[in-house]
Amino acid sequence: MIKTTSQRAASAAPDDGDEAGDKKLRSTVQSLAKGFRVLEAFSSEHEELSLSQIAALARLDPGTTFRMLNTLVELGYVHRVPESRRFRLTLKVLDLGFHAIARRDLRSVVRPLLRTLVSDVNEAASFAVLQGPDVLYIERVRAGITRLGVDIRIGTTVPSTRTAIGLAMLAHLAPAEVTRVTGVDVQGAQTPEIATIRRTFDSIRRDRYVILESMLTEGLRVLAVPVLDADDYPLGAISVAAPSVRTSHAELLETALQPTLLAAKDIAFAIQASGSVAVTAPST
Secondary structure (H helix, E strand, O other), X not given: OOOOHHHHHHHHOOOHHHHHHHXXXXXXXXXXXXXXXXXXXXXXXXXXXXXXXXXXHHOOOHHHHHHHHXXXXXXXXXXXXXXXXXXXXXXXXXXXXXXXXXXXXXXXXXXXXXXXXXXXXXOEEEEEEEEOOEEEEEXXXXXXXXXXXXXXXXXXXXXXXXXXXXXXXXXXXXXXXHHHHHOOOOOOOOOHHHHHHHHHHHHHHHHOOEEEEOOOOOOEEEEEEEEEOOOOOEEEEEEEEEEOOOOXXXXXXXXXHHHHHHHHXXXXXXXXXXXXXXXXXXXX
Protein backbone atom coordinates (compact mmCIF):
# COMPACT_ATOMS: atom_id res chain seq x y z
CA MET A 1 0.00 0.00 0.00
CA ILE A 2 1.26 3.45 -0.94
CA LYS A 3 1.26 5.87 2.00
CA THR A 4 0.01 9.39 1.57
CA THR A 5 2.21 12.33 2.48
CA SER A 6 0.32 12.82 5.75
CA GLN A 7 0.69 9.14 6.62
CA ARG A 8 4.44 9.21 5.92
CA ALA A 9 4.82 12.32 8.10
CA ALA A 10 2.84 10.72 10.89
CA SER A 11 4.91 7.53 10.80
CA ALA A 12 8.18 9.49 10.73
CA ALA A 13 7.24 11.86 13.55
CA PRO A 14 8.60 10.80 16.95
CA ASP A 15 6.12 9.94 19.67
CA ASP A 16 6.07 12.66 22.32
CA GLY A 17 6.16 10.09 25.10
CA ASP A 18 9.14 8.27 23.56
CA GLU A 19 11.02 11.55 23.06
CA ALA A 20 10.44 12.57 26.69
CA GLY A 21 11.54 9.14 27.84
CA ASP A 22 14.72 9.30 25.75
CA LYS A 23 15.58 12.74 27.14
CA LYS A 24 15.05 11.51 30.70
CA LEU A 25 17.24 8.47 30.01
CA ARG A 26 20.06 10.63 28.61
CA SER A 27 20.06 12.84 31.71
CA THR A 28 20.44 9.97 34.20
CA VAL A 29 23.42 7.81 35.21
CA GLN A 30 22.22 4.26 34.73
CA SER A 31 25.03 2.66 36.75
CA LEU A 32 24.11 4.82 39.75
CA ALA A 33 20.45 3.87 39.37
CA LYS A 34 21.40 0.19 39.26
CA GLY A 35 23.48 0.59 42.40
CA PHE A 36 20.48 1.97 44.26
CA ARG A 37 18.32 -0.88 42.96
CA VAL A 38 20.80 -3.29 44.54
CA LEU A 39 20.59 -1.42 47.87
CA GLU A 40 16.79 -1.34 47.69
CA ALA A 41 16.66 -5.12 47.26
CA PHE A 42 17.42 -5.46 50.98
CA SER A 43 14.63 -5.04 53.53
CA SER A 44 13.58 -6.17 57.00
CA GLU A 45 12.29 -9.37 55.36
CA HIS A 46 15.48 -9.78 53.29
CA GLU A 47 18.36 -8.74 55.55
CA GLU A 48 20.77 -11.23 53.94
CA LEU A 49 20.62 -12.12 50.27
CA SER A 50 22.59 -14.14 47.75
CA LEU A 51 23.76 -12.68 44.46
CA SER A 52 21.01 -14.45 42.51
CA GLN A 53 18.34 -13.21 44.93
CA ILE A 54 19.62 -9.64 44.67
CA ALA A 55 19.69 -9.87 40.88
CA ALA A 56 16.07 -11.06 40.83
CA LEU A 57 14.82 -8.43 43.28
CA ALA A 58 16.75 -5.62 41.55
CA ARG A 59 15.76 -6.85 38.07
CA LEU A 60 19.39 -6.95 36.93
CA ASP A 61 21.48 -9.60 35.24
CA PRO A 62 23.96 -11.53 37.45
CA GLY A 63 27.04 -9.93 35.89
CA THR A 64 25.83 -6.38 36.53
CA THR A 65 24.71 -7.34 40.04
CA PHE A 66 28.14 -8.82 40.77
CA ARG A 67 29.90 -5.60 39.70
CA MET A 68 27.48 -3.42 41.67
CA LEU A 69 27.98 -5.54 44.80
CA ASN A 70 31.77 -5.43 44.50
CA THR A 71 31.63 -1.64 44.25
CA LEU A 72 29.26 -1.30 47.22
CA VAL A 73 31.41 -3.65 49.31
CA GLU A 74 34.50 -1.61 48.45
CA LEU A 75 32.69 1.61 49.45
CA GLY A 76 31.54 0.08 52.73
CA TYR A 77 27.77 0.05 52.08
CA VAL A 78 27.46 -3.73 51.69
CA HIS A 79 29.16 -6.51 53.68
CA ARG A 80 29.95 -10.06 52.57
CA VAL A 81 28.65 -12.45 55.22
CA PRO A 82 31.61 -14.64 56.29
CA GLU A 83 31.57 -18.30 55.24
CA SER A 84 28.59 -17.80 52.99
CA ARG A 85 27.71 -16.40 49.59
CA ARG A 86 25.33 -13.89 51.04
CA PHE A 87 25.43 -10.14 51.48
CA ARG A 88 23.89 -7.63 53.88
CA LEU A 89 23.78 -3.85 54.25
CA THR A 90 26.13 -2.08 56.66
CA LEU A 91 25.32 0.76 59.06
CA LYS A 92 26.97 3.14 56.60
CA VAL A 93 23.73 3.07 54.60
CA LEU A 94 21.89 4.44 57.63
CA ASP A 95 24.45 7.24 57.89
CA LEU A 96 23.19 8.68 54.60
CA GLY A 97 19.79 9.37 56.12
CA PHE A 98 21.02 10.20 59.60
CA HIS A 99 23.49 12.81 58.34
CA ALA A 100 20.76 14.56 56.34
CA ILE A 101 18.46 14.62 59.38
CA ALA A 102 21.28 15.70 61.69
CA ARG A 103 22.31 18.58 59.45
CA ARG A 104 18.74 19.75 59.12
CA ASP A 105 18.46 19.73 62.92
CA LEU A 106 21.86 21.41 63.21
CA ARG A 107 20.68 24.27 61.02
CA SER A 108 17.65 24.81 63.24
CA VAL A 109 19.97 25.01 66.27
CA VAL A 110 22.51 27.31 64.63
CA ARG A 111 20.25 29.66 62.65
CA PRO A 112 18.80 31.82 65.47
CA LEU A 113 22.20 32.22 67.13
CA LEU A 114 23.81 33.17 63.83
CA ARG A 115 21.07 35.74 63.20
CA THR A 116 21.77 37.29 66.61
CA LEU A 117 25.46 37.50 65.73
CA VAL A 118 24.73 39.19 62.40
CA SER A 119 22.48 41.75 64.06
CA ASP A 120 25.27 42.49 66.56
CA VAL A 121 28.13 42.91 64.07
CA ASN A 122 26.17 43.95 60.95
CA GLU A 123 28.24 41.64 58.76
CA ALA A 124 27.46 38.35 57.04
CA ALA A 125 28.16 35.21 59.07
CA SER A 126 28.43 31.51 58.29
CA PHE A 127 28.60 28.22 60.15
CA ALA A 128 30.45 25.24 58.71
CA VAL A 129 31.70 21.78 59.63
CA LEU A 130 34.54 19.65 58.35
CA GLN A 131 33.65 17.05 55.75
CA GLY A 132 36.74 15.09 54.85
CA PRO A 133 39.32 17.52 53.45
CA ASP A 134 36.68 20.19 52.84
CA VAL A 135 34.56 22.69 54.72
CA LEU A 136 30.81 22.18 54.32
CA TYR A 137 28.69 25.30 54.86
CA ILE A 138 25.64 24.38 56.95
CA GLU A 139 24.12 27.83 57.52
CA ARG A 140 24.68 31.40 56.33
CA VAL A 141 23.02 34.69 57.26
CA ARG A 142 23.53 37.88 55.27
CA ALA A 143 23.64 41.36 56.76
CA GLY A 144 20.81 43.35 55.17
CA ILE A 145 21.42 43.95 51.49
CA THR A 146 25.22 43.98 51.75
CA ARG A 147 26.85 42.13 48.87
CA LEU A 148 30.32 40.68 49.37
CA GLY A 149 31.10 39.71 45.80
CA VAL A 150 30.73 36.04 46.71
CA ASP A 151 27.61 33.96 47.19
CA ILE A 152 28.40 31.06 49.49
CA ARG A 153 25.34 28.86 49.43
CA ILE A 154 24.30 26.35 52.05
CA GLY A 155 25.84 23.04 51.01
CA THR A 156 28.89 24.66 49.38
CA THR A 157 32.17 22.83 49.98
CA VAL A 158 35.66 24.34 49.70
CA PRO A 159 39.11 23.03 50.69
CA SER A 160 39.54 23.47 54.44
CA THR A 161 43.17 24.61 54.11
CA ARG A 162 42.14 27.55 51.92
CA THR A 163 39.62 29.14 54.27
CA ALA A 164 39.82 30.84 57.65
CA ILE A 165 36.82 28.84 58.84
CA GLY A 166 38.57 25.61 57.86
CA LEU A 167 41.86 26.54 59.53
CA ALA A 168 39.97 27.42 62.72
CA MET A 169 38.80 23.81 62.91
CA LEU A 170 41.96 22.10 61.66
CA ALA A 171 44.03 23.84 64.34
CA HIS A 172 42.16 21.86 66.99
CA LEU A 173 42.75 18.45 65.43
CA ALA A 174 45.73 16.27 66.31
CA PRO A 175 48.59 16.70 63.77
CA ALA A 176 48.20 13.12 62.56
CA GLU A 177 44.49 13.72 61.95
CA VAL A 178 45.21 16.91 60.02
CA THR A 179 47.58 14.92 57.80
CA ARG A 180 45.05 12.13 57.28
CA VAL A 181 42.24 14.51 56.43
CA THR A 182 44.05 17.09 54.31
CA GLY A 183 47.11 15.24 53.05
CA VAL A 184 49.31 18.03 54.46
CA ASP A 185 52.05 16.60 56.70
CA VAL A 186 52.19 19.26 59.39
CA GLN A 187 54.80 17.22 61.25
CA GLY A 188 56.99 16.80 58.21
CA ALA A 189 59.93 18.73 56.83
CA GLN A 190 60.20 22.35 57.96
CA THR A 191 59.32 23.96 54.64
CA PRO A 192 58.16 27.61 54.56
CA GLU A 193 54.59 26.45 53.91
CA ILE A 194 54.57 23.99 56.82
CA ALA A 195 56.16 26.57 59.11
CA THR A 196 53.40 29.05 58.24
CA ILE A 197 50.68 26.47 58.91
CA ARG A 198 52.21 25.57 62.27
CA ARG A 199 52.41 29.21 63.32
CA THR A 200 48.81 29.76 62.23
CA PHE A 201 47.61 26.72 64.17
CA ASP A 202 49.54 27.79 67.29
CA SER A 203 48.01 31.27 67.06
CA ILE A 204 44.47 29.91 66.63
CA ARG A 205 44.80 27.53 69.59
CA ARG A 206 46.18 30.36 71.74
CA ASP A 207 43.76 33.13 70.73
CA ARG A 208 40.70 31.08 69.67
CA TYR A 209 40.33 33.02 66.41
CA VAL A 210 41.96 33.74 63.07
CA ILE A 211 41.66 36.74 60.73
CA LEU A 212 42.76 36.32 57.12
CA GLU A 213 42.38 37.95 53.76
CA SER A 214 40.14 35.56 51.85
CA MET A 215 42.12 33.16 49.67
CA LEU A 216 39.03 32.59 47.52
CA THR A 217 37.56 36.09 47.10
CA GLU A 218 39.66 39.20 46.58
CA GLY A 219 38.88 42.15 48.83
CA LEU A 220 37.28 40.14 51.61
CA ARG A 221 38.52 39.97 55.20
CA VAL A 222 37.34 37.01 57.28
CA LEU A 223 37.29 36.40 61.03
CA ALA A 224 36.78 32.76 62.03
CA VAL A 225 36.23 31.20 65.45
CA PRO A 226 36.04 27.45 66.20
CA VAL A 227 33.00 25.96 67.91
CA LEU A 228 34.52 23.55 70.43
CA ASP A 229 33.15 20.86 72.70
CA ALA A 230 34.24 20.33 76.31
CA ASP A 231 37.37 18.53 75.09
CA ASP A 232 38.30 21.31 72.66
CA TYR A 233 37.32 19.17 69.67
CA PRO A 234 35.84 21.20 66.78
CA LEU A 235 32.10 20.75 66.33
CA GLY A 236 32.25 23.38 63.60
CA ALA A 237 33.28 27.00 63.16
CA ILE A 238 31.78 30.45 62.59
CA SER A 239 33.08 33.06 60.18
CA VAL A 240 32.26 36.76 59.85
CA ALA A 241 33.16 38.37 56.53
CA ALA A 242 33.56 42.06 55.72
CA PRO A 243 34.89 44.02 52.71
CA SER A 244 38.55 44.92 53.26
CA VAL A 245 38.05 48.42 51.82
CA ARG A 246 35.84 49.52 54.69
CA THR A 247 36.92 47.25 57.56
CA SER A 248 40.52 46.99 58.72
CA HIS A 249 41.99 44.04 60.58
CA ALA A 250 41.83 46.00 63.85
CA GLU A 251 38.25 47.19 63.25
CA LEU A 252 37.00 43.68 62.50
CA LEU A 253 38.73 42.40 65.60
CA GLU A 254 37.26 45.16 67.76
CA THR A 255 33.69 44.93 66.51
CA ALA A 256 33.27 41.22 65.78
CA LEU A 257 35.59 39.11 67.94
CA GLN A 258 33.72 39.13 71.25
CA PRO A 259 30.24 38.64 69.72
CA THR A 260 31.61 35.79 67.57
CA LEU A 261 33.32 34.11 70.53
CA LEU A 262 30.07 34.35 72.47
CA ALA A 263 28.09 32.94 69.54
CA ALA A 264 30.55 30.04 69.24
CA LYS A 265 30.13 29.26 72.93
CA ASP A 266 26.34 29.43 72.68
CA ILE A 267 26.25 27.23 69.57
CA ALA A 268 28.52 24.62 71.19
CA PHE A 269 26.25 24.51 74.23
CA ALA A 270 23.08 24.35 72.10
CA ILE A 271 24.42 21.54 69.90
CA GLN A 272 25.43 19.38 72.83
CA ALA A 273 22.33 20.18 74.89
CA SER A 274 19.92 19.43 72.04
CA GLY A 275 21.53 16.14 71.15
CA SER A 276 20.35 16.77 67.60
CA VAL A 277 23.72 16.11 66.05
CA ALA A 278 26.89 14.27 66.87
CA VAL A 279 29.82 15.71 64.98
CA THR A 280 32.48 13.03 64.70
CA ALA A 281 36.00 12.98 63.37
CA PRO A 282 36.02 14.04 59.72
CA SER A 283 36.19 11.16 57.29
CA THR A 284 38.45 10.92 54.32
